[in-house]
Amino acid sequence: MTGSSVSLEGARRIVRRGLGLSAVGVAGLAGVYLLALNFTPVEARQGLAQKIFYVHVPAAWSALLAFSLVGIASMLYLWLQDPRLDRFAAASAEVGVAFSGVMLTTGPIWARPIWGTWWTWDARLTLTLFLFFLFVGYLALRAAVHDPVERARFSAVVGILGMLLVPFIHLSVYLFRTLHPQPIVLKPSAPSLPPEMLRTLLISTAVFTLIYLGFVTARYGLALAEEIREEGRDAG
Amino acid sequence: MLVEPPMNGGYLIAAYTVTAVILVGYWVRLWRKATKSGGGKGKM
Amino acid sequence: MLSALRLALAIAAKDIRAELRSKTALLSALVFAALVLVVFNFARDPTILSPADLAPSVLWVTFALAAMLALNRAFTIERENAALDGLLLAPVPREALFLGKLVANLAFVGTVELVTLPLFTLFFGVSLWEVLPGIIAVTALATIGFVAVGTIFSAMAVRTRFAELMLPVLLLPFMVPPLIGAVQVTSRLLAGRPLSEMLGWLRLLALYDIVFVTLCTLAFAAVVDE
Numbered sequence: 001m002t003g004s005s006v007s008l009e010g011a012r013r014i015v016r017r018g019l020g021l022s023a024v025g026v027a028g029l030a031g032v033y034l035l036a037l038n039f040t041p042v043e044a045r046q047g048l049a050q051k052i053f054y055v056h057v058p059a060a061w062s063a064l065l066a067f068s069l070v071g072i073a074s075m076l077y078l079w080l081q082d083p084r085l086d087r088f089a090a091a092s093a094e095v096g097v098a099f100s101g102v103m104l105t106t107g108p109i110w111a112r113p114i115w116g117t118w119w120t121w122d123a124r125l126t127l128t129l130f131l132f133f134l135f136v137g138y139l140a141l142r143a144a145v146h147d148p149v150e151r152a153r154f155s156a157v158v159g160i161l162g163m164l165l166v167p168f169i170h171l172s173v174y175l176f177r178t179l180h181p182q183p184i185v186l187k188p189s190a191p192s193l194p195p196e197m198l199r200t201l202l203i204s205t206a207v208f209t210l211i212y213l214g215f216v217t218a219r220y221g222l223a224l225a226e227e228i229r230e231e232g233r234d235a236g
Numbered sequence: 237m238l239v240e241p242p243m244n245g246g247y248l249i250a251a252y253t254v255t256a257v258i259l260v261g262y263w264v265r266l267w268r269k270a271t272k273s274g275g276g277k278g279k280m
Numbered sequence: 281m282l283s284a285l286r287l288a289l290a291i292a293a294k295d296i297r298a299e300l301r302s303k304t305a306l307l308s309a310l311v312f313a314a315l316v317l318v319v320f321n322f323a324r325d326p327t328i329l330s331p332a333d334l335a336p337s338v339l340w341v342t343f344a345l346a347a348m349l350a351l352n353r354a355f356t357i358e359r360e361n362a363a364l365d366g367l368l369l370a371p372v373p374r375e376a377l378f379l380g381k382l383v384a385n386l387a388f389v390g391t392v393e394l395v396t397l398p399l400f401t402l403f404f405g406v407s408l409w410e411v412l413p414g415i416i417a418v419t420a421l422a423t424i425g426f427v428a429v430g431t432i433f434s435a436m437a438v439r440t441r442f443a444e445l446m447l448p449v450l451l452l453p454f455m456v457p458p459l460i461g462a463v464q465v466t467s468r469l470l471a472g473r474p475l476s477e478m479l480g481w482l483r484l485l486a487l488y489d490i491v492f493v494t495l496c497t498l499a500f501a502a503v504v505d506e
Binding site for chain 2: 012015016018019022023026029033045046047048049051052055056059095098101102105106109110112113211215218219221222
Binding site for chain 1: 429432433436439440441442446449450452453454456457460461464480481484487488491492495496499502503
């Protein structure tokens with residue numbers, strides 16, 4: 001049961017909406033690039049590479065958002081048993097992989113000129129690495145379970161456990177870091193940003209959130225469409 | 237005294253390119269799945 | 281509450297007895313742990329890395345790998361004998377079922393760890409005797425953590441297509457905080473550091489155990505019930 005009275009055409013509409021939304025978002029990304037390159041000051045000590053910050057941080061935010069929503073949807077699913085929640089969680093997990101990918105590639109590319117090393121076990125990178133592994137495990141589990149209800153339940157358990165793991169990873173990194181402070185080649189961006197930098201960062205975060213929403217909507221619609229098609233095949 | 241910022245623009249280009257490739261690539265993947273007329277595997 | 285506990289212990293006793301009868305899994309796990317220790321010993325250059333530096337990490341990687349073997353085995357045997365289905369038909373509270381499985385798995389993994397420790401002392405030339413209570417405490421704390429999550433994941437994995445691969449993929453991220461904590465505490469114990477330096481990590485381990493044992497106990501019903 002798809003758990004909703006949506007037709008195939010309705011599902012396709014959801015997909016189109018999602019694709020449209022994310023296309024606007026991706027176009028917005030080009031705008032962010034322009035903004036970051038031409039209308040935002042260059043940080044004197046870190047140089048141009050500092051501007052990676054404007055995609056790296058919003059990507060981290062999107063990945064974390066995706067992950068939190070998987071966890072919340074999982075909890076709600078175990079409580080309400082609504083398959084729409086399960087479908088949403090799965091969509092959010094797949095989109096989360098994409099954003100984690102951005103994080104895990106831009107992270108080292110940023111770290112190399114700034115910190116002098118490709119990888120650093122700092123809180124943000126380590127956490128994203130774990131989110132990536134958790135997403136992948138979640139999706140692998142889904143691929144390996146046949147029965148949709150069992151798949152939904154198992155995924156929900158992993159989603160909730162994963163969500164609770166995150167604070168422990170954070171705590172571990174924090175405890176580790178206070179004993180092993182990282183060698184710093186160049187100091188990363190100070191917490192108090194000049195207004196133009198803050199503005200670019202906020203706009204970029206909004207764009208990334210828009211892309212996330214568009215992707216999740218489209219992915220959700222695709223899954224729904226596939227389920228409806230399968231039901232039609234089984235019934236027909 | 238004016239300090240020259242380090243010449244690390246190459247990293248910036250790499251990062252911005254990779255980000256665009258991943259996000260646009262994912263969009264294309266979703267779009268391809270959407271335009272396949274039935275029988276496509278959208279199941280999660 | 282008390283009857284549920286007694287039930288859990290009965291389930292645990294059943295599993296442990298079954299394991300003691302066959303012994304094959306226990307022996308394989310022990311041989312595996314010994315082999316891992318040997319490989320690590322030959323893999324490092326003693327002139328560059330002293331045994332003391334590497335020892336805690338080696339010990340815990342060994343424990344982690346052996347634990348995953350044990351967890352896999354536990355539910356595979358159940359599945360083969362369809363024993364779990366019988367248990368599920370009975371009105372056994374799922375929490376008690378989980379705790380019973382947890383205790384049985386802990387007994388199994390604990391035995392492997394207990395036998396591995398003297399081997400470890402022997403191969404790596406580190407003395408555990410003075411800090412033995414500390415070693416036992418940290419081993420218990422960390423093991424409870426990852427065996428709890430491992431027990432629920434192996435219950436899931438056994439119902440999937442690639443059970444042997446699925447368990448490590450799911451479990452490894454969850455093993456990291458207990459492992460980091462365990463390695464940090466163990467290395468400080470071996471170096472004779474004061475307790476104050478380990479308290480943060482010990483608290484992490486304890487908190488992890490409380491959170492995840494509770495959560496897994498409650499979530500077990502969602503995994504085994506139809």
